[in-house]
Amino acid sequence: MENEIERESGSMIFSDEELIEVSGLKKGRDFIEVTCGCTSHRYGDAVGKLRVFSNGDLEITCECTPGCNEDKLTPAAFEKHSGRETARKWKNNVWVIVNGEKVSLSKTALLKYYNQASKNANGTNRSHNGRVCHRDEFVRCSRCNKERRFRLRTKEECRIHHDALADVNWKCSDLPYDRCVLEYLHLFCS
Numbered sequence: 240m241e242n243e244i245e246r247e248s249g250s251m252i253f254s255d256e257e258l259i260e261v262s263g264l265k266k267g268r269d270f271i272e273v274t275c276g277c278t279s280h281r282y283g284d285a286v287g288k289l290r291v292f293s294n295g296d297l298e299i300t301c302e303c304t305p306g307c308n309e310d311k312l313t314p315a316a317f318e319k320h321s322g323r324e325t326a327r328k329w330k331n332n333v334w335v336i337v338n339g340e341k342v343s344l345s346k347t348a349l350l351k352y353y354n355q356a357s358k359n360a361n362g363t364n365r366s367h368n369g370r371v372c373h374r375d376e377f378v379r380c381s382r383c384n385k386e387r388r389f390r391l392r393t394k395e396e397c398r399i400h401h402d403a404l405a406d407v408n409w410k411c412s413d414l415p416y417d418r419c420v421l422e423y424l425h426l427f428c429s
Contacts, residue, residue, distance in 0.1 A: 257348035262336035277321035285321035295352040378403045382410040
């Protein structure tokens, strides 16, 4: 219990040894903030403030120019905003300053609580390009005992799948596809 309370206060997320000589360090109640940046060969350095929260969330406020209003960016979005040519490697491209040197986030302790796998499993079904995607699901036919695939690309397809899942006596012939497919399924399920 004591460790959880310590972790919730920003000052105890990381030990003093892990944060020694990190530039721009500021400790909040449930986060720490450090100066970060990303270098583009075309545009140079884009500087920002990286906040690492006790729950593992990362958030960057961009300070690339005085008029920039980009706030609460993910590291990947900050990397893209900075004009980095080879985006998608933000753990290596986004850096913090330690002892006056640029050090990639992957070589620091700042990612200790970050876990992207749990972020994706937490109800966000987003692909690499940021669009929502659905996985196909299967329902077993009560008559022929075969698993049938349900595409989940639209709301209507999701509704059809949920209705089939709720029906314990669901059969292949209940699939609302065209007649040709239904006749084919009826031959194999009868």
